[in-house]
Amino acid sequence: MDFFDVVTTQRAIRRLRPDPIPDVVLRQIMDAAVCAPSGGNRQGWSFVVIRDTATRARLGALYREAWGELMNVPYYRDAAAAPPDSPAGKLVASARHLAEHLGEAPVLVLACIAADGAPTLTTGASIYPAVQNILLAARALGIGSCLTTIHRFRDAQVKELLGIPAGVETTALIPLGYPLRKFGRPPRRPVAEVAFADRWGRALAGA
């Protein structure tokens, strides 16, 4: 697929078929992940690729609990009260579906990063580019995915379940599966609203 067709039609797909993903396809997705940059080319990343049924079911249960916690966060609680056909309402309905079915996705990828001491904002600069490569490569191969982080509400249990050692942070849990709905341009603010010329607040001509 053409690069710009991929990057402009990658969107969160939260309704997934349970059909398995062939090894060769998964391998190509993970190869894209490791081509990403990381600070000082340290490559402190690790990816736990979960296909075992019982492990997925347990992660699904933990994720459902995490969703319950998220609904206590004001931003999401407000979104859950939005009309069902509003953008916020649709997002919450889709995210709730995922919360109830995460463990049924045929593959879950937990992206991890080694962190000396407390991780910071820029620790993310060494792992989320690789996560984005996973989402894009999946889309290029017709596989739905989304970037989730709420497993961190049950981080200790997730780490214990998967044997994540000390000094390693979990950064994203990515469900992968063939999509029940279509890819397409995601709902986003236009460039003109978010890009500035030379200084904050100055309009970018032509954007």
Added chain:
Amino acid sequence: MDFFDVVTTQRAIRRLRPDPIPDVVLRQIMDAAVCAPSGGNRQGWSFVVIRDTATRARLGALYREAWGELMNVPYYRDAAAAPPDSPAGKLVASARHLAEHLGEAPVLVLACIAADGAPTLTTGASIYPAVQNILLAARALGIGSCLTTIHRFRDAQVKELLGIPAGVETTALIPLGYPLRKFGRPPRRPVAEVAFADRWGRALAGA
């Protein structure tokens, strides 16, 4: 360009020509950026696109100072002592070139994210996917780039120079320009070394 040709040949390009980047090309790069995911689809991102000569020169001077600070960090100090033809030695030579010439890149993009309170690791999940889209889209269009974060050693000065308001974090400074050297597969550990099956430490068959 084919998606996998882009994603597997995007690598840090730190030696850039000063030739300008056409507006239409820049526009396509920024459009890729805003297609990225963000937590709750909040899109709390902003991008300051710097082409003004004096502003680039001042950012270049601040970046050079930041480089000096980085060389006090043990990991990078050790890398700077590596043989010039070793991977670490080559990386440092390339990064030093960038430190001395950042302000000569025709475009610098400062990626920012709104953060309520102190940013965390997962704050990065809402901006570094967009940053990765910038790097990939640039590569698809034949433009070199790299992800840098060391401007944060001079964060207050950078924010003042560009008028970044309170409650907004700077996350990456990305130089863009036509490359002096070739694109190609970046030096990375293979998937088999960094991906596990179902549980930390368990080999992923076929990886």
